[in-house]
Amino acid sequence: MGGFRRFGVVATVILAWGPRAEGAGDSSFCQSAAHAVCSETNARQAVESVTAFNREIVFETRRTDTSLEKRIWIFEGLAYRRLGLSRNQLESFFERQRADFLEALERNPALTRSDAAAMRKTLSRVKFVTAGEYSAAGGSAEQGEVIRHCRSDGSALNAFVDPEFHAIVVCPGSISLLGSAFGVSARFERMVLHELGHFVNTDFFPSAFRSFEACVREQDDLDPTMLSEVSADYLSVEVLVLRLSRADISESGVTSELALGFSGLCNTLWGDSHPSGAYRISRTLGEHPAIRELAGCADEEPRLSCTLGGSTSP
Numbered sequence: 001m002g003g004f005r006r007f008g009v010v011a012t013v014i015l016a017w018g019p020r021a022e023g024a025g026d027s028s029f030c031q032s033a034a035h036a037v038c039s040e041t042n043a044r045q046a047v048e049s050v051t052a053f054n055r056e057i058v059f060e061t062r063r064t065d066t067s068l069e070k071r072i073w074i075f076e077g078l079a080y081r082r083l084g085l086s087r088n089q090l091e092s093f094f095e096r097q098r099a100d101f102l103e104a105l106e107r108n109p110a111l112t113r114s115d116a117a118a119m120r121k122t123l124s125r126v127k128f129v130t131a132g133e134y135s136a137a138g139g140s141a142e143q144g145e146v147i148r149h150c151r152s153d154g155s156a157l158n159a160f161v162d163p164e165f166h167a168i169v170v171c172p173g174s175i176s177l178l179g180s181a182f183g184v185s186a187r188f189e190r191m192v193l194h195e196l197g198h199f200v201n202t203d204f205f206p207s208a209f210r211s212f213e214a215c216v217r218e219q220d221d222l223d224p225t226m227l228s229e230v231s232a233d234y235l236s237v238e239v240l241v242l243r244l245s246r247a248d249i250s251e252s253g254v255t256s257e258l259a260l261g262f263s264g265l266c267n268t269l270w271g272d273s274h275p276s277g278a279y280r281i282s283r284t285l286g287e288h289p290a291i292r293e294l295a296g297c298a299d300e301e302p303r304l305s306c307t308l309g310g311s312t313s314p
Ligand SMILES: [Zn+2]
Pocket: 194, 198, 229, 232
């Protein structure tokens, strides 16, 4: 897996954020974050456009009578060309996610200096590769992983990690999320931040997550196998909180940005090691005090949310 080139060009990320306005907050988000995220029209339409775009690319690649590995390459090449994107831009986009992730860790008051340093070291080794690069550098096992996570035509809006190679592998279909015309790059961001979280979550730093785990298990009686996902979600949402707090963005801008980012979790059910999407959205966004404040929710009672320090309310 070595030999992937690093590029230093700064990518332009298109964010459809409006100016901050004072208001009563997004009441539907404040009542049910999962419902608000999953019924947001813009997010749904944006994803439908990306899916239609990917379908056209799949149609093109199927015209070539060639191996899966080559079709994945062709898919990536067509996506770059049609979207006016380059591999350099993907790399810079990834570096931006890593930099903000590290900053959120540094700012986490419950993380010890030594855990923060160890996490930083782990994250600095993570490589970002496309499925085409991953299957070209690997063998049949890697190609099998690509089919499993990206579908056999590569069109899934997904990414996965290969811990052995310290790699986040992006499915070809996901590249299309970065097409500026679709306005759905927030979904790509959330996906990459979540996958970064998998490298430093409870699986690898159990002592740092002890209070977090106790809080989650007491609150929701979750199966312990789900803590891997929940802790990766927690870490990635802390990055979004940092980002949204810095941005000049309205309350409704916050909720529509979150809908774009999290719509991929809608309709996912309880499964192997994965809590349902509704649970993940409700718990990580809907109950997060800082997210609720950014969304303008007028809460009389503080919400209970699990952090590295334990619970946010007594
Ligand atoms: Zn995950």
